[in-house]
Amino acid sequence: MELSLDRLTKHYGSKIAVDQVNACLTPGVYGLLGANGAGKTTLMRMLCAIMESTSGEVLLDGKEVTSMGASYRDLLGYLPQDFGYYPNYTAEEFLHYIAALKGIPKGKARKKTKELLHTVGLDTVAKKKLKTFSGGMKQRIGIAQALLNNPKILILDEPTAGLDPKERVRFRNLLSDYADNKIVILSTHIVSDIEAIADEVFLMKKGRFIMHGSVPELTSKAEGKVWELTVPQKESRKWQEQAAVANLRHEEGQVILRIISDTKPAENAIPCEAVLEDLYLYYFGMEKENV
Ligand SMILES: Nc1ncnc2c1ncn2[C@@H]1O[C@H](COP(=O)(O)OP(=O)(O)O)[C@@H](O)[C@H]1O
Ligand SMILES: [Mg+2]
Structure with missing residues (x-):
């Protein structure tokens, strides 16, 4: 068939x-x-x-x-x-x-x-x-x-x-x-x-x-583009405005951002393993609508 x-x-x-x-x-x-x-x-x-x-x-x-x-x-x-x-x-x-x-x-x-x-x-x-x-x-x-x-x-x-x-x-x-x-x-x-x-x-x-x-094939395309970055709470908003932030969590007064970026977004950013959602965000950007 x-x-x-x-x-x-x-x-x-x-x-x-x-x-x-x-x-x-x-x-x-x-x-x-x-x-x-x-x-x-x-x-x-x-x-x-x-x-x-x-x-x-x-x-x-x-x-x-x-x-x-x-x-x-x-x-x-x-x-x-x-x-x-x-x-x-x-x-x-x-x-x-x-x-x-x-x-x-x-x-x-x-x-x-x-x-x-x-x-x-x-x-x-x-x-x-x-x-x-x-x-x-x-x-x-x-x-x-x-x-x-x-x-x-x-x-x-x-x-x-x-x-x-x-x-x-x-x-x-x-x-x-x-x-x-x-x-x-x-x-x-x-x-x-x-x-x-x-x-x-x-x-x-x-x-x-x-x-x-x-899923593994697609996910591999986002490999090397996913980063974790820890910033002080007051800088969190700035990062959300200027970068593709897939996720964030608060920890001990700091904010840990998951950022999708071709290049290392900051000196202290740590590379992470990609998941399918990262690829999706990478290609769709953080746009609200895609019509
Ligand atoms: N009957 C219709 N007449 C005019 N435009 C339509 C009609 N149905 C869907 N569209 C438009 O076609 C595009 C695709 O819609 P749709 O197939 O429903 O997408 P999705 O299911 O992915 O949300 C959208 O821009 C939608 O506004
Ligand atoms: Mg539909």
Whole structure:
């Protein structure tokens, strides 16, 4: 199975949301990492064939996915970012309903619903209405509905949004169990969410893939650019204004800054081991928006 993106492009009027993106995906877990506005949702909607590209195409084993119709949809599971809920449905009713939309036979749908409610840890609230659910519980039902047809291609748009730390761990485990021999693509703007899950990360900025690779490969690119610098409290603000400060902590009246810089930022700066977040900050800078 090979999903390829060939110069995939989407314009909204004069706005270029996705710009000539190329990739070739075989089974594995792929992380799409980028700030809000980078083009992740637009790209994923094209991957799901629910949005037409302006130019370029998505091919599954050489076939254009928009021309495959139901045979592509049968292979696909999708959690949209703006996932719509039916507040008056119970968790179980909702999954039965989505299963019916996907054309899954009733008996099979019931069995699968039960199984998935257990997988996402919602079996005890199967008969509770969705309007009583927390954000994390809704997100888990969203993940369950994407898995109903046992998709070979699973596309999750910001699946960890709203999950608490315990739910994140559960999600991570669920995904590693599921991902075997499948193409899983998830987007996030949270670096730590992707670090532990993805085999390969695509860094997306302004509609383009600016870099991709495994987490160690990407992290190595920030090697030698991460520094720890201890300064008196009164100098902390000045450093935050003039340098890319990834992190800071206070210790005994002093401030320890984690600085991303090509060169040693000060005489007493100590080199540190890089993590993926350092690379992200290095390429995205400390900008608030990347639209
Ligand atoms: N329907 C739309 N019409 C016009 N512009 C849009 C539309 N959807 C998204 N955009 C713009 O396209 C860019 C990419 O958006 P999006 O794909 O939602 O990015 P992300 O999911 O990474 O936050 C943003 O600048 C956004 O404002
Ligand atoms: Mg989005």
